[in-house]
Amino acid sequence: MQSVRAMKETDAGSGLTERQGAVLEQALRLLVDGGEKALTTAGVARAANCSKESLYKWFGDREGLLSAMIAFQASKVRTLDVAGAKLDGGSLRVHLVTFARDLLDVLAGDVSLALNRLAIGQASREGSKLGHMLQERGRRQIGRRAGALLEAGRKAGLLAFDDSDEAYGALYGLVVSDWHLRMLLGEEPGRLKKDFSRRAERAVDAFLTLYGAKE
Amino acid sequence: MQSVRAMKETDAGSGLTERQGAVLEQALRLLVDGGEKALTTAGVARAANCSKESLYKWFGDREGLLSAMIAFQASKVRTLDVAGAKLDGGSLRVHLVTFARDLLDVLAGDVSLALNRLAIGQASREGSKLGHMLQERGRRQIGRRAGALLEAGRKAGLLAFDDSDEAYGALYGLVVSDWHLRMLLGEEPGRLKKDFSRRAERAVDAFLTLYGAKE
DNA sequence: CCCCATCAGTACCGTACGGTACGGTTCGTG
């Protein structure tokens, strides 16, 4: 262990080698294609051309593998903070609509749906931290982007709200409504995806009606 | 079969005997307590003091048992339609807040969460109609109550909207936001439940701001 | 009183999975 000096990592501080990242990639693919039942240790080993022994050496047990998959996927998603430019009414609306559409696209993604299904399935037993991980790494991340945008809007005098979380909750609800749950339950996402743009615009309009500053 | 004349049923047209209903009750309890993994055929048979053979005779296979559980639970929930009385601004708000709070209570219920987790877990494989069943029996039911309420509000000149589904979607989103998903992911529901009343009122106020008729 | 259907309880079977152990191979290093 100590002799290994230059362990090449996929990501700074992730502690994963390229090989292990590739294995997790295959595991995610298996999960997306066949659900949790298809995600067996033997299946992952076969798909990734590695041995089960290596899986257990790297990730401890099956739970560790699942956690690593979530962490790995989260590490790949980078939310670009465009908190830069100055805002007017039009650009704020554009930014909000873009955010809303991105949010819908993320939630409707194959990997996101599969991981959410996995974490929800594990949520029944106690001690499963998968749900908490997904919440922390996923929502907190995109929530920060929204929070920064809302805060910038308030700074520019375009938005009026007391509680930032409450405003974000309203925006989220207006955008997502029950679509996320419906997709998790298996409703064909193709038909829903077509309406994402229109839905994002309507939701942002409603949000601005609620929280837009009176002029 | 034909010789059985008076098969005592728990519910008109459900096709279930009292005994079978009791078995499903125990199965639901097992599911709530221990999640899907705890819901084994042997476990259900033991908990309900029946034989596995009877389970397979009555429900066909495990999938049939799950479907029967969902249908059974749905048959127990009766949404009272209070489409009667005349509405003014105050009573409409009261009705909406009551609806919102009921919605949050239902979604936060043990059995609801367990069944949703179950259906979501099964949603990965194709051909699983559990998600569709839950959607149809659950949401459609409570959606009708909301639709009737909204329609009554519009009839009384208190609400203004073109698309009833869109208005309901906005109400749902404002009320629920991401709380349902967070509860499904295992977030302690106790802490969330305390705020249900305040949350319902805030959401209804926002909804009335969006869809209340200008006077 | 007997017959037959139903059902509980149990034993059983095939399978599949999580986890472990072992032989053979590659590759970097002294």
Next chain:
DNA sequence: CACGAACCGTACCGTACGGTACTGATGGGG
């Protein structure tokens, strides 16, 4: 070249589950 670490492929083990078959008990109807 020799040594050893890492690792692949596979075989293996214990267990648990879905589903089936059998036995004995119960209870209602002719």
